[in-house]
Amino acid sequence: MRMMKRKSSWLSLLLAAALLLSACGGGGTSEPATPVSDIPDEEMGDVVPSITIYSSLPEDNMVNYEMAQEVVEELQKLGVDATAQPMDFAVLLDVLYGDESDFDAYTIGWSGRIERLDPDMFIHSINHSANAEPGGNNTNRYRNPAFDELADAQRREMDLDARRELVWEAQKILAEDVPKITLYSRANMQTYNKELFEDVINIPGEGLFNEWTPFSIKPKTDKTVLTVASNVNIDDMNPLSSRSVYGWRNLRLIYDKLVRISPDIEPVPWAAESWDIVEDNIIDVVLREGMTFHDGEPVTVEDVKFSYELFINENVEYFASFTEPIESIEITDENTVRFILEEPYAPFITNTLAQIPILPKHIWENIDNPVQYGNEDAIGSGPFKLDRFQTGEELVLSKFDDYFEPVHIDGYIFQIFASPEGVLTALELGNVDMVSYDLVPAHTEQIANNADGQYDHLELTEADDIGFFYLGMNLDRAPFSNKDFRIAMAHLVDYDLALDVHLNGYGARGGAGLTIVEANEFWHNPEVPIYDTYDPEMAKEILIEAGFTWDSEGKLRMPAQ
Template sequence: MNSKWKKTGWAVWLLALVLVLSACSSDTGTEDADVEHGEVVPDVRIFSSLRDANEANYLAAVDVQKVWEELGISVSLEPQEFNTLINILYSDEQDFDAYTVGWGGRVDRIDPDMFIYSIFHSSNAIAGGNNTTGFMNEAYDRIAEAQRSEMDPDRRQELIHDAQEMLASEAPLLTLYARALYHAYNNERFDNMVMMAGEGMYNEWTPMRATPLTDDKWLKVGSIFDLDTVNPVGAHSTYEWRNLRLIYDKLVRLSPTAEPQPAAAESWEIVDDTTIEVKVREGMSFHDGEPVTAADVKFSYDYYIDWEVGYFMAFLEAIDSVEEVDEYTVRFHLKQPYAPFVGVTMAQIPIIPKHIWENLVEEEGLSHPDEYLNEQAIGSGPFQLDHWRRGQELRASKNPYFYEDIAIDGFIYDIYAQHEGVMTALETRDIDMNAEQFIPAHIERSQQIPHLTVVDAGDIGYQYLSFNMRKPPFDDLAFRQAIAHTVDYDTILDVYLQGYGVKGGAGLVISPDNEFWYKPDVDRPEFDLDAARQILEAAGYTWDDQGRLRLPVE
């Protein structure tokens, strides 16, 4: 072996030794990093609205994605068609991380129980329940329960205020904004159109009160949202219920000023704090001609309770039993006092015909009545279903058996792919009114059209970003409090909505337009990425050398 080879061999051996030691050092460094850092924050999928369906929600989700990525979180944005998203949120699997959607401001939600109890109480954090985020907090539950049974309005207001304070701190959802509701109608064809806070123009009163000005008495309504079902047991969304409540009657209907009005109930009496007696209106018929009696009312309430229909369970929990006193009298026995029973429960539980539904599950071979297609949709409401063609239209004609006079012959709910399609149809007189509020670009445009009358109202609903608190990192309070600083609420209102709305914030679930129940002085986080980082650091979150956010070390 010559000396040159010997030197070269030693050099190769030394180089190999250095590489081995370097590798060992690197391995040690990785182990040290694992000791120093927790697990990488899991990847997050944000399910958002489609841009054409709700541009403000979509753009807010895009902004949140960028900000969360700046924080070191791997985020994918997956826009979803509305009914698809709703089905994901209410499914048994609950396979989601974060999402943007909204709660409509239906008039019965002027009473705060829906937004305080149904959406956040632990009992509703089940598949099919309205607590889709999975928020579970015993202290909050006690407040939510107490406000339901508090019959004194001022004391109940204090409890509702306490709940708002806690929701702002716990941040189970981040309200993006509340919309200003602008609608228009064809003043050459109709008069006496009703506008309601929280609902806009497509409420349950407009089809019942509209006065035709021509021989064509069909009211044509334009919408970008289809239904997913005409089955009242399976319906989950506002877009389904604003049509179904015109087909299925209720005991009470709330006036445009939110006062309970007799509907299928001719009258009611508060016997005591836990007993309500209802006189069912005599002479009513279902759309197939069969009479509506107390037996149908009792059956309907019992049916929703027995089948645990999640959409309604929060409003039925207070019921201990339903008693059929005689052919037209029903007595509700409550487990405890429930302040919103008349204005919430009686105002939204649909009456279904016992003679159709009683043995339906067995006859149809179903595992649950929500599987029923219900193509005829026999109810006792002011309108009866002629047909529903998915993606095209729903058509309903006036119920000849109804107990109130209606001037129109029926309504047609036309479905369009985009807001622009609805706006064009208003311009060309193909529809008479828009079901959803105008996007900002269409407000001034509609005001320049002579045959359109534009009206507006405040919203008591809200659009929001929420999470699946059943899994990390959203199960961590500090993480939620940090990301409450990651939403640019001002840009959403000033740019995406052009000022037509109300600024959002953490846990802002009672709208300023709902003045009695709204608490104005709640401390809500502003958009501040540095503050978000500080909260995360204080809670033990770290960033590795790749900039990835890591969970606190256990």
């Protein structure tokens, strides 16, 4: 495992110099030309369709931006008309989850939220064919009945070791089919102002700003409102439509869930006082007494039942994989909700109960179109209540005094910056106290080196991450519907460049089909990925073997029918 093995500066310089020489034709070598087939153009298959790879804006995620650019260059060398198109993160999500599904390929990532240590999210939710329709998390449109069978079976299997065998087998199929190409995982390199706050925990996959932060962090001075910096905007406060980690980092402090996953990776009763597994498919949940919403109304079992049924009835695709096992919900007494499942679902406690927020029925039952609701007031029962929200600027929350668990800060300000440079300047000046997401590698180096002592007040922290960033492909359209083309694509990605140069070694290497990374040690299958070598010549050989050709103009052609 290469997590956190940062390369020395001389190696980075050598790699950069080699790249520069390659780009300039150094060493007397040149890029090998694509082979021209001796078959007449008119007897060849169709020209490989133009490919547009959507990516993050460079100020949002420079590595994803750079990797999209580099893959496009490799495709162009192969005779493919390819372009990279950066776009705002929220716009990219709208494209991927929208009804039109009008995209070829894209770079994006799945964060390593703590509940995702259970493999169901990365196996079932983002790869099962049931989630491949527009709006679902399977944005690659991957469909394989053999894989679906394993993805379903691992959910029903209650024996841990037997379940792991199924998860490992499912990973092998993904590695062989290459529905996506994992580019890299990055380490949680984050910082906070140690002169103002203490007992700050960087949770693997979560970082410093997590749902446990308010209960652990302690002010060291009279500054009791935490200022958190983000360089990615939040534009949605509706739990039914929010899809990004940036939004949910805040929503889960406004809304309660029945269960939380502790920093020790244990399910903890939260809005639930307890639960009882009556049978493998019947779970009784006892609601904590005395809870109220921010408007003073009590939290009841009716609110719990209503919330889960709302997510189910509105077909909220983002959570569909976790609500799908529910057959019905019953109220058995004034404090108990019974969940009856269609069949046993192994991660029901850690996934379903730990992710669906409790909404106030007295507000949401009167809304005609809940998914489109602006939710400007965002009334929940969580530890913080919304004071104001200005998209692109800031989100301001204050402590909810009637919360059952005391928090150690009086509120927080989630401040939006236009770029990582703005975040670094604010950290240096002491205008913000904590970052909400990973530092870019160059800024990690600056804070670590602290050449002029300007970062003396900052504590640099690190943690592994089970999330990953990847090149997604729309398997519903050519050329990505062709498995051999996807395998060839896997050899156009320079995984070492991503890790050693773009990330300065702060992370882990990717590979085609990799979906449960090595940091998630118990569930990771060490025999995957299969295709993880940068080798453009191998890509050409794979394409030739699969029947692809190059015409007289050097354009890549699909196999003839």
